[in-house]
Amino acid sequence: MSVATSPAAxxxxxxxxGAPGSRAAGPSIWMAGPALLLFGVFAVVPLLGVVVLxxxxxxxxxxxxxxxxxxxxxTLTDPVTQxxxxxxxxxxxxxxxxxxxxxxxxxxxxxGRQRYRAVLSVLYFLPLLFSAAAVAIAYRALxxxxxxxxxxxxxxxxxxxxxxxxxxxxxxxxxVVSWSFVPFHSLLYQGGVRQIPKSMYxxxxxxxAGRAQQxxxxxxxxxxxxxxxxxxxxxxxxxxxxxxIFVLTGGGPGNATRILPLDxxxxxxxxxxxxxxxxxxxxxxxxxxxxxxxLNRFSGANKMDSQMEGV
Amino acid sequence: MSARTSRTTPNxxxxxxxxxxLAIIIVPIYYxxxxxxxxxxxxxxxxxxxxxxxxxxxxxxxxxxxxxxxYFGNSVVVTLVSVLVILxxxxxxxxxxxxxxxxxxxxxxxxxxxxxxxxxxxxxxPVYYLIVQLGLYDTLWAIILPSIAFAIPLxxxxxxxxxxxxxxxxxxxxxxxxxxxxxxxxxLALPLTRPAVMTVGVYNALQVWxxxxxxxxxxxxxxxxxxxxxxxxxxxxxxxxxxxxxxAVVLSVLPILAAYIVGRRQLVSGLTAGFGK
Numbered sequence: 001m002s003v004a005t006s007p008a009a010x011x012x013x014x015x016x017x018g019a020p021g022s023r024a025a026g027p028s029i030w031m032a033g034p035a036l037l038l039f040g041v042f043a044v045v046p047l048l049g050v051v052v053l054x055x056x057x058x059x060x061x062x063x064x065x066x067x068x069x070x071x072x073x074x075t076l077t078d079p080v081t082q083x084x085x086x087x088x089x090x091x092x093x094x095x096x097x098x099x100x101x102x103x104x105x106x107x108x109x110x111x112g113r114q115r116y117r118a119v120l121s122v123l124y125f126l127p128l129l130f131s132a133a134a135v136a137i138a139y140r141a142l143x144x145x146x147x148x149x150x151x152x153x154x155x156x157x158x159x160x161x162x163x164x165x166x167x168x169x170x171x172x173x174x175x176v177v178s179w180s181f182v183p184f185h186s187l188l189y190q191g192g193v194r195q196i197p198k199s200m201y202x203x204x205x206x207x208x209a210g211r212a213q214q215x216x217x218x219x220x221x222x223x224x225x226x227x228x229x230x231x232x233x234x235x236x237x238x239x240x241x242x243x244x245i246f247v248l249t250g251g252g253p254g255n256a257t258r259i260l261p262l263d264x265x266x267x268x269x270x271x272x273x274x275x276x277x278x279x280x281x282x283x284x285x286x287x288x289x290x291x292x293x294x295l296n297r298f299s300g301a302n303k304m305d306s307q308m309e310g311v
Numbered sequence: 312m313s314a315r316t317s318r319t320t321p322n323x324x325x326x327x328x329x330x331x332x333l334a335i336i337i338v339p340i341y342y343x344x345x346x347x348x349x350x351x352x353x354x355x356x357x358x359x360x361x362x363x364x365x366x367x368x369x370x371x372x373x374x375x376x377x378x379x380x381x382y383f384g385n386s387v388v389v390t391l392v393s394v395l396v397i398l399x400x401x402x403x404x405x406x407x408x409x410x411x412x413x414x415x416x417x418x419x420x421x422x423x424x425x426x427x428x429x430x431x432x433x434x435x436x437p438v439y440y441l442i443v444q445l446g447l448y449d450t451l452w453a454i455i456l457p458s459i460a461f462a463i464p465l466x467x468x469x470x471x472x473x474x475x476x477x478x479x480x481x482x483x484x485x486x487x488x489x490x491x492x493x494x495x496x497x498x499l500a501l502p503l504t505r506p507a508v509m510t511v512g513v514y515n516a517l518q519v520w521x522x523x524x525x526x527x528x529x530x531x532x533x534x535x536x537x538x539x540x541x542x543x544x545x546x547x548x549x550x551x552x553x554x555x556x557x558x559a560v561v562l563s564v565l566p567i568l569a570a571y572i573v574g575r576r577q578l579v580s581g582l583t584a585g586f587g588k
Contacts (some may be wrong), residue, residue, distance in 0.1 A: 026411035027492040032419060035404035035463050038396075039426060042438065044459030047429055060439075106332055109325035120329055122575070124336060129567045131521035133539040134560040136547050138343050141553050142359075149338075153362035179335065211322065240430040243523035247543055261432045268436050269528060281433040290427030292428045 007130065040188060047285065060268070064275075071275040081280060083255055084263035091174060091259055092238040099178050099234055100227070106182065107189020108219060121190070124183045136247035139176050144173035156209055166256035169249050173257050176248060185230045192226030193219060232295045236288045260284055332395075347371070347558040354553055370558035374545070378533065379562065380553065382541035386520055388452055389537055393458045393519045394512050400459075402508065406496050408467065409474040410482060419470065426464030431457075435528055442529050453529035458519050466511045473507035474500060512567035513574040520567055538563045 033263050054071055058064035104188030111119045127135070142148050143162040150159025162172045200218050209217065242261040245251065251258035251266060258266070260280055347370050347441060357364065408420045438457050447453045454510040477500070485495045501508065526540045534545070542559055549555045 005395065026413070027407050027496075029407055029411065029413065029416065029419070031496075032404040032407040032416075035400040035423075035467065037417070037424070038400060038456070039463045042441070042457045043429060043434065044422075046437035049440065050434055053436060053440070063442075095414065100493075102328065102332070105325055105328045109322065109329045109537055112322070112325075117329070117405075120333055123333060125571070125575070127336060128565055129517070129571055131523065131539040131542070131559070133523050133542045134563055137542055137560055138339055140546075141346065142339055142342050144390060146452075147355060147359060149342075149359065152342075152358050155495075162504075179339070182332070217408045236430065240432045242432050243539070244526075245522075245547075257401075261430075263410035264432070265435070265528075274436055278436050280438060284406065284430055284433040286406060287434070288430050289428055299436065 019072075024206060026310070027063050027123050031146055050285070053274060054282045056275050058274040060274050061272075067275055071279050075279040080255060080258070081260075081263055081267075084260045084280075086167045087170065087257065088239060091170065091177075091241070095177055095238050096173050096234050098174065100231060101180050102178070103185035103230065104189050104223070104227070106186035106194055108215070109189040111193035112164060112184060126183075127180050128183050130180075130256075132212045132243035133247045135176060135180055136244050139172075139248060141257045143172065143176040143304075163249055164253055164254050169253060169256045173241075174247060175243055177238070177244060181237065182243065185234065186244050188230050189223065189224055192223045198221045229297070230294055232292050234289050235295075239284055239288050239291075317528060332406070343557045343560055347561050348566050349555055354381055370552070370554040373552070373555045373563065374550075374559045374562060377545070379541065379559065381533075382536050382538050383562075385451060385536060386538040389454050389458070390516050390519045392451075393455050393462070394419075394516050396455075396459050397466055397515050398508055398512055401463055401470055401511065402501065402504070403496065404467050405470035405474050406492075406500050408471050409477075410492075423464045423467045426461075427468065429461075429464075431461050432524060435524060438525075439528050447572060449531045449535055449554050451530075451535055453535075454522070454525045457525050457529070462515045462518065466515065469511050470504060470507055473504045477503050481504075495581045509574060511571055516570060517567060 007047055053064060055066065056064040056066060057067035057071070059072040106124065110117055110124070127266065130138075130252070140163060145159050145161045145164075146158070150156060160168060162168050170182050196219065201214060206216050240261055241259065242265065245257055245259065245262055246265070249257045251262040262283065264277045267280065338360075345361070345363060346354065346359065348366045348368070349357065350365055350367050351368060353363065353365060404419075404423070408416055408423075439539060442448050442453045442457075447456070481499060482495060483501075485499050490498070521539055522537075523539045523543075526535075526537045527543075530536065530540070542556070545559045546556050
């Protein structure tokens with residue numbers, strides 16, 4: 001290591017930098033081989049495969065047979081799938097409308113340095129430790145109309161058949177989803193708020209800005225990229241909620257909570273119609289990518305640089 | 312003067328939201344705990360949120376007598392193998408992304424970045440086909456291999472962000488010393504990115520341990536059942552025995568809780584670093 005400080009090493013370093021393609025070209029790309037291989041075989045190939053399978057007919061056991069565009073027409077006109085699309089949009093929008101403000105508020109609150117807030121932050125994180133299956137099972141028991149929360153608190157309004165009522169089930173799903181994911185997003189906001197330079201608040205204080213003014217003129221604009229990241233994850237996430245809803249309601253009652261991922265699973269692995277299920281999967285991928293790319297375009301290209309501007 | 316007053320104004324809205332949310336978080340967790348300690352007979356008569364009058368560990372005994380330890384063992388194997396492989400291959404790939412000056416590696420990185428946007432759920436049908444074709448259906452490998460693949464993009468992203476902060480001079484001096492790429496990776500990159508490696512490890516352990524879709528679709532028998540799936544099947548078997556089902560939930564969360572207590576700082580800082588950047 002002592003060589004590092006010698007002048008010879010420094011010159012060599014500079015030479016190495018100035019000459020790309022020479023000996024300093026860095027490690028062989030083969031070092032990335034295992035990651036590429038695993039990612040390629042079990043993620044990229046399936047991603048392409050699902051497009052191919054959407055044009056094939058397959059019952060999950062035999063060999064897939066070419067079916068042309070037949071699956072597509074059949075799936076897109078299916079009222080069950082159309083309903084699933086509608087439910088997915090409703091759940092995505094509603095869960096964003098609920099989770100984003102709550103996470104933002106909690107994140108700003110958690111960013112404070114007070115000791116009790118640190119303790120609260122530790123507790124907020126707890127839902128992230130539970131598997132979706134565990135959360136769903138716990139809520140099934142907790143929301144039981146006879147032996148659940150309503151009985152415990154003596155509030156008859158809480159004793160409804162939350163999971164068995166088609167009009168309520170989707171809102172229960174929304175609540176349980178938020179219970180599971182708000183901790184993660186508030187953590188993102190907490191990190192974002194802590195990165196805002198203190199000098200900006202000090203300057204605002206000198207100008208006599210109040211708390212609300214500081215929030216709307218400093219905190220919120222400075223969190224722009226955190227908001228975009230968090231919103232992308234929320235919306236793309238709501239396209240993929242599967243395990244939680246699968247265990248909580250199974251897509252029911254009837255088809256009341258059968259959002260697209262459930263529709264895909266039930267079509268593929270319960271009705272053994274893999275072609276149709278693949279069409280639904282392709283729709284999911286397309287919408288997910290469109291949302292991610294759209295939101296990131298909207299947010300501008302180089303986040304880190306622009307975030308540091310004006311500091 | 313006015314500056315001072317506005318600084319000391321308490322954040323009422325935030326504070327209120329903070330305490331309300333605390334109640335929302337704690338009540339279900341408290342309910343899981345007290346119910347798991349309640350005798351099955353009392354479940355129907357006692358107030359669901361009261362402390363059990365006759366606390367008992369019977370429910371835990373029933374869960375442990377129902378092959379719980381086997382499912383637990385399966386989860387441990389799946390999680391350990393997956394996380395070790397994820398860390399090894401992702402660190403190698405990040406090293407290439409950061410250190411290589413070839414143009415192709417920039418593109419490599421973009422491929423991984425794109426991977427973050429792929430919803431796992433959407434590829435489950437071809438993954439199922441692939442696993443059946445490879446003869447791995449209903450083995451633990453059926454869970455491990457796809458779990459690794461889908462963890463690689465985010466892991467590479469986080470590790471790359473950290474590895475970029477290592478001064479290039481350190482790498483150069485290793486090279487001047489005559490160290491090969493493997494030695495540089497092992498004795499420079501790994502020690503310097505250890506916090507990030509820990510973060511990625513804890514985060515992925517959490518994901519794999521709690522994973523549900525891959526086990527659901529790619530395994531079938533009780534021999535290969537992992538914990539989240541066992542919770543689901545317990546719920547079917549013990550549907551009338553709610554304390555036992557919730558005891559299984561508590562047992563499934565304990566190892567993760569232990570990991571959280573040990574690696575909380577890393578997990579929290581890593582999550583925000585990975586997504587925040």
